[in-house]
Amino acid sequence: MLHPISIAAAGLLAAAAILTTPDDFQRERGRDNDAMKDALEGRRPPAFVARDWKNVDAPLSFDQLVGQVVLVDFWGTW
Amino acid sequence: MPKLIELAAERKDQGLVLIGIHTENNWEAMAAYVDQHGIEFPVCVDAEGTIAAWGADSFPDYAIVDRQGILRVADLANGGVEHAVEVLLAEDDHLSAALSAALPAEGESQSAVFEVRSEDSVVGKLTIGSSFGVLDDARIVTFAQSFELHMPDSPQLSLGKLSFAGALELGPQLTPRHLTVEAGDGRVEADVSRDGPEFVAAWGGDQPESRFPVGTLVDGALLVLAPGLPAEQGFAFEAPLYSLEDRELEGVHRVENRGRVDLELDGTSRKAWHWVVTDTQAETTDVKLELWVADGELLRIDFDGKQLVRVAD
Numbered sequence: 001m002l003h004p005i006s007i008a009a010a011g012l013l014a015a016a017a018i019l020t021t022p023d024d025f026q027r028e029r030g031r032d033n034d035a036m037k038d039a040l041e042g043r044r045p046p047a048f049v050a051r052d053w054k055n056v057d058a059p060l061s062f063d064q065l066v067g068q069v070v071l072v073d074f075w076g077t078w
Numbered sequence: 079m080p081k082l083i084e085l086a087a088e089r090k091d092q093g094l095v096l097i098g099i100h101t102e103n104n105w106e107a108m109a110a111y112v113d114q115h116g117i118e119f120p121v122c123v124d125a126e127g128t129i130a131a132w133g134a135d136s137f138p139d140y141a142i143v144d145r146q147g148i149l150r151v152a153d154l155a156n157g158g159v160e161h162a163v164e165v166l167l168a169e170d171d172h173l174s175a176a177l178s179a180a181l182p183a184e185g186e187s188q189s190a191v192f193e194v195r196s197e198d199s200v201v202g203k204l205t206i207g208s209s210f211g212v213l214d215d216a217r218i219v220t221f222a223q224s225f226e227l228h229m230p231d232s233p234q235l236s237l238g239k240l241s242f243a244g245a246l247e248l249g250p251q252l253t254p255r256h257l258t259v260e261a262g263d264g265r266v267e268a269d270v271s272r273d274g275p276e277f278v279a280a281w282g283g284d285q286p287e288s289r290f291p292v293g294t295l296v297d298g299a300l301l302v303l304a305p306g307l308p309a310e311q312g313f314a315f316e317a318p319l320y321s322l323e324d325r326e327l328e329g330v331h332r333v334e335n336r337g338r339v340d341l342e343l344d345g346t347s348r349k350a351w352h353w354v355v356t357d358t359q360a361e362t363t364d365v366k367l368e369l370w371v372a373d374g375e376l377l378r379i380d381f382d383g384k385q386l387v388r389v390a391d
C-alpha cells in the first residue's frame with residue numbers, strides 16, 4: 001500500500017520552485033563577514049540565546065513571535 | 079535610542095516587537111541604562127555568542143525578522159531601520175493568507191491521467207487533480223491535489239480517492255505551513271502553530287478530534303529539508319513516519335532528489351527532475367516511489383514494480 005504521506009510529500013516536492021524577491025533595504029556591508037550576513041538572510045534566524053531579560057515576564061522566542069515583525073537591536077553601553 | 083523607543087511604541091499595535099540584546103561586555107551597566115532612559119521594550123544580555131551568530135559587528139546593529147519568522151536583513155543600516163520596519167509591517171501575515179487560499183477553486187484545477195502498466199499490459203488507472211498557487215512574495219506555495227487509483231486486479235493497491243491541500247513555505251528550509259489530508263471519512267491536518275507543528279486528526283464518525291505534536295520544525299517535523307534547496311546534483315532528507323492510528327513512530331520517510339536526468343518518453347527525450355521516495359517501516363516491506371517531473375508536470379511514476387505513464391489530460 002502506498003503510504004498517503006509519501007504521495008503527499010512527492011506531490012509537494014514536485015510543486016516546489018525557487019523564486020526570490022529583490023528588496024530595497026539598506027544593508028551595512030564592507031566588513032569581513034559580508035558573505036556570512038548575506039547567507040543568514042532569507043531563512044529562519046540563528047539561535048537566540050540570552051539571559052537577564054528585562055521588561056518581559058519570560059524569555060521571548062521567535063516561535064512565539066510568528067505573525068509579528070521583530071526588530072533586533074544589538075547594543076552595548078560604554 | 080530615543081528614536082528607537084518612539085518607533086517601538088508607535089508601531090507596537092501594528093505588530094512590531096523590538097528586542098534589545100546587549101553585549102556580554104559591560105553587561106552590568108545595562109539595567110541602570112534601561113531605567114535611566116525609560117526603555118520599555120524587552121531587553122536581554124547575549125549568552126553564547128548570539129550577537130556574532132547574527133552577523134552583528136558594530137554597535138548598534140540591527141536585524142529584522144518578518145511575520146513569517148524569516149530573517150530578512152542581517153545588519154540593517156541604522157538609517158534604513160524605519161523603512162524596513164514600514165515595509166515588513168505592511169506585508170501580510172502570509173500564513174493566514176496561505177491558509178485562506180489553500181483550497182483553490184474547482185475550475186482552477188488540472189488533472190492528469192496515468193495508465194498503470196505492468197509488463198506492457200494496462201492494469202490500472204491513476205487520476206491526479208492538481209492546483210497550485212504562489213502567494214505574491216513567492217515565499218509560500220498553496221496546493222490542492224487529489225489522487226484516485228484503481229487497479230481492478232489488485233484491490234489492495236487501489237487507493238480510492240485521497241486528497242490533500244495546504245500551504246508550503248519555500249526557503250532554505252522547506253516546511254509545511256498547513257496541510258490537510260482526506261481519505262474516506264478521515265481527515266488529518268498538520269498545523270504549524272506558534273508552538274510547533276502538530277497533527278489534528280478527525281477520525282470520522284462520532285470519534286472526537288485529537289491533536290498531537292509531531293515534534294519541532296527542526297527535530298521531528300513532518301517534513302524538514304536540511305541541506306538546502308534542490309540543486310542540479312540533487313539532495314536528500316529524512317523524516318519520521320508516524321502511524322496515525324496508534325500514534326507511534328512507524329518508520330522513516332526518505333525523500334531523495336537525484337538531480338536532472340534525461341527521460342525517454344514516447345521516443346522523445348526530456349530533462350526531468352528525478353525524485354525517489356522510500357518509506358522504510360519496521361514490519362512491512364519498503365515502499366518505493368519514483369517520479370520524474372519537468373516544468374512542474376509529472377511525467378512518469380514508478381512504484382511497486384509498475385510503471386505509470388501519463389496518457390491524457
